[in-house]
Amino acid sequence: MLIKSKPSISDHEITDPLIFSQRRQILKAFAATTLASAAGIGKVLAAETHDNHLTATPAEVVKNYTNYYEFSFNKQDSTKLAQALPIDPWSVEISGEVERPLRLNLEQLLKQQTIQEYVYRFRCVEAWSMVVPWQGFQLANLLKLAKPLSSARYVKFTTLFNPQAMPNQLTSSGLNWPYTEGLRIDEATHPLTILAVGMYGESLPKQNGAPLRLIVPWKYGFKSIKAIVKIELLKDQPATAWNQSAPNEYGFYANVNPAVAHPRWSQHSERVLGSSFFTARRETELFNGYGDQVADLYRDMDLRRFI
Numbered sequence: 001m002l003i004k005s006k007p008s009i010s011d012h013e014i015t016d017p018l019i020f021s022q023r024r025q026i027l028k029a030f031a032a033t034t035l036a037s038a039a040g041i042g043k044v045l046a047a048e049t050h051d052n053h054l055t056a057t058p059a060e061v062v063k064n065y066t067n068y069y070e071f072s073f074n075k076q077d078s079t080k081l082a083q084a085l086p087i088d089p090w091s092v093e094i095s096g097e098v099e100r101p102l103r104l105n106l107e108q109l110l111k112q113q114t115i116q117e118y119v120y121r122f123r124c125v126e127a128w129s130m131v132v133p134w135q136g137f138q139l140a141n142l143l144k145l146a147k148p149l150s151s152a153r154y155v156k157f158t159t160l161f162n163p164q165a166m167p168n169q170l171t172s173s174g175l176n177w178p179y180t181e182g183l184r185i186d187e188a189t190h191p192l193t194i195l196a197v198g199m200y201g202e203s204l205p206k207q208n209g210a211p212l213r214l215i216v217p218w219k220y221g222f223k224s225i226k227a228i229v230k231i232e233l234l235k236d237q238p239a240t241a242w243n244q245s246a247p248n249e250y251g252f253y254a255n256v257n258p259a260v261a262h263p264r265w266s267q268h269s270e271r272v273l274g275s276s277f278f279t280a281r282r283e284t285e286l287f288n289g290y291g292d293q294v295a296d297l298y299r300d301m302d303l304r305r306f307i
């Protein structure tokens with residue numbers, strides 16, 4: 001299993017198994033805390049998060065620079081406004097092409113999952129990136145509880161619709177609400193694809209998608225949908241919010257690819273959030289650096305056509 005998942009980290013940088021098993025215990029404690037209070041989780045990981053060389057972006061940067069269009073198109077305003085989102089109680093529906101449709105409240109859902117840490121680089125289509133230690137579990141381990149049928153070829157995700165708390169859902173701001181996203185079933189069940197419930201050892205901040213969000217590290221950030229309430233297994237490729245609003249700019253696949261420019265800017269490099277010099281950039285990698293693990297999913301596809 002890939003936990004500290006970053007292809008460019010060498011063997012000596014990978015967490016040693018003992019430390020890892022200790023972390024497992026800690027993360028179990030994290031899960032227990034989550035059960036005790038779905039909304040509020042104390043700091044339980046403090047010393048354990050920064051033990052490899054994929055240096056995490058400072059938490060304060062990640063918490064204060066958010067894309068959450070239900071609240072605002074401004075990255076600081078969305079951080080503030082998201083605090084008004086009620087997230088407890090919370091439930092998630094899993095339906096569609098499954099033998100056993102489910103509706104689970106967050107406590108029930110987490111009880112059946114082992115929470116682990118996944119340190120991933122996260123690359124926004126706007127050409128910035130950050131490295132975040134997420135706490136979560138593989139989406140595959142949730143989907144299998146619903147017993148997907150062989151007819152399930154795609155997975156669609158839907159964000160909460162709550163216009164009282166999410167003011168932009170009342171405006172026609174270019175996106176159709178609620179925000180939706182989708183993956184092919186093999187992408188959704190890939191071991192790198194997780195649902196996150198925490199970051200930096202704490203419960204997920206509201207502005208970062210609490211209580212439950214998707215993380216697909218080889219795709220542009222807009223695929224990593226926040227505040228999920230519905231997961232549908234489908235026969236056909238679903239319409240997704242950004243793809244509907246600007247299909248020539250935001251494809252269904254949205255795999256990170258430096259060779260395919262956004263119509264309005266290059267994707268060759270990315271601004272590194274939180275780096276000591278504001279302008280520090282790095283070269284963008286194909287599949288955001290996760291090609292060893294995911295390139296096979298696309299072996300028969302022309303990546304310039306299926307953007």
Ligand SMILES: Nc1nc2c(c(=O)[nH]1)N[C@H]1C(S)=C(S)[C@@H](COP(=O)(O)O)O[C@H]1N2
Pocket residue numbers: 062065066067068069070123124125159179207208209221222223224225226227
């Ligand atoms: N529901 C919802 N999910 C969303 C978004 C959004 O506006 N609404 N923004 C996306 C975009 S464009 C990015 S880059 C990431 C940002 O995640 P972060 O704010 O935790 O960094 O969330 C994605 N998920």
Ligand SMILES: [Mo]
Pocket residue numbers: 067124125126220221222
């Ligand atoms: Mo983004």
